Amino acid sequence: MIDALVSLGHGFGVALTPMNLLFIFIGVCLGQLIGALPGLGPSAGMALLLPITFGIPPATAIMMLAGIMYGGMYGGTLTSVLVNVPGEAASVMTAVDGHKLAKQGRAGAALSVSAIGSFLAGVAAVTALVFVTPPLAEFALSFSSPEYFLLAALGITATASIGAGSPIKAILMAVFGLMIALVGTDPILGSARLTFGITELLDGIDFLPVAIGIFGIAEVLASLERSYDSEPIKTRLRDMWLSAKDWTECRIAILRGGTLGFFIGLMPGAGPTVAAILAYVTEKRFSRHPERFGNGALDGVAAAESANNSAAHGALIPMLALGIPGSASTAVLLAALVLQGIRPGPTLLVEQADLVWGLIASMFIGNIILLILNLPLAPAFASLLRIPYEYLAPGILVISLVGAYATTLSLFSVGLTLFFGMVGYLMMKADLPRAPVVLAVVLAQLMETSLRQSLMLSEGSLSIFVQRPLSAILLLLVIGSLLLPVMSMLTRRRAERRMRDETPISIATK
């Protein structure tokens, strides 16, 4: 524990240099803006800005990108409360009650409780990260190729069982991601796969065109479908004060939402959106006034906002300690590490101590900056919502194209980005989840190489996956994560059948 605190102190030394402070500030401001823009989420913003990070040192780049990730959680609140459009998916529950509160003249209270809740939950989650990451990374040093294969597989299968929506669609989209990752030269034997004679495809499809296309371009195209010339509800600085009654009502909601969000953030595939929804539902169950939920419940807003921010921070633990991203945003962050020439995994904490501890310290600083941006400066940020989205969309698209070009200096990459942009747009329309595609693209190579290494070690025997207790547990978790959606589907069908059978009886009894 003392070691962790000493390392954190060292991390503050790294994060507090003028250049890093500037980029933390830029990152959280961009996150705040990206979160507030309807239709552009933090993962998309991070993917779009990834090419810019080539020009800055790795630690600075990661601090800035992480700032966008958690800054987006704060920013999404503004649009949800003042316009009734979730700025990003994790603010969907905030839009339900936050806008009702704004209509009742309590926009300031909703924004205030969101900022304070997000700040407290964020700081608590980073504190937990300080103490959980080092022992987990140390434990993970004993991992061998079978454990890595199973961990990567769990990262993909858990997306289906924990994430919202159809599990079949989620796994199918992960398979689509694996297909994308198969394109190029086989990592061990060097054979060309799925290149169709195109020389540019021999190097494989990079993560960046997929992420920029599927998140960035697709989201802008979807946003352009309709006009967002909205008139946000006005709020003043003096409306931001919370009464003692409001605070008493919300403090337990913040604690509950923050704790729940942190644990959900740890799980692969869940992420801030699931955390916010679950925290809102849980708070409604525990609330003394459940009837207020849906009509302007301040504690509902507090729980959802605390949960999404702590989940965003919690998701960094498996990414930093194991090198396994659990969400789309952490997948982009992991890709940023790889692009900077850093090998993610349990050794990251030892080999890149400055980067990891600097990042952790930067999150304390970033959360303080965001609290200031969202309390006294919230009305100023709210006025930015008056700029029509249509003026921003062309700029975002041009940055996407130029960013894609900058990665390889080839127009072929720009074409690939556009192709994935169109695919991503159609996926949105067909209600197909996009996060599993990106997660699979990131994890595919680790999966394939560690599977091969495992089977080489065991001379082709699959028993290597159950020989060590740890790999056996991971295998059970993978199987469990696949069976969970099947079980819940069967239970749901049985309940539906029972309801159908009972209905005629009750009519007959009448």
Place this chain on the structure above:
Amino acid sequence: MKTADILSAVVMLVLSGVVFLTTRDLPYWADFAPGSGFAPLWVAMTGGVLAIALLVGALRRQDNPPADWPDRTGWRRVLLTAAGLWAVIVLAPILGLMSTAVIFMLFLLLAVERRRLWPSLFTTAVTTALVYGVFSAWLGIAFPKGVIGI
């Protein structure tokens, strides 16, 4: 949404077929470890099975919630934007990437979104300066230059 699910399943079934057919000649096993054909085969098989499951589920489903397709104006905006984006790739080697990007932004703001002239010109100028400043001046990226040398 039922139609969208059926179409998604068919597309994934075709993709799985393509993966299987184009990689079937690669070695499945090499010495004691999976060969180049191992992963594609399993990915194609899993994709095929899941696509069939999605297809059967969609065909058997009684309810059909409406898909969130845009209205006519929405379609016009999306299609014109997509066409404009592809035109950037075609025109960039001829006119230069930055010049094409400027034309694309003005096309999007004035023709597709029907925004006012002066704010559109101002937005385009600010974005161009930002993109040029970050990517060219700071990161030193050499953009494709066209016939006019920009």
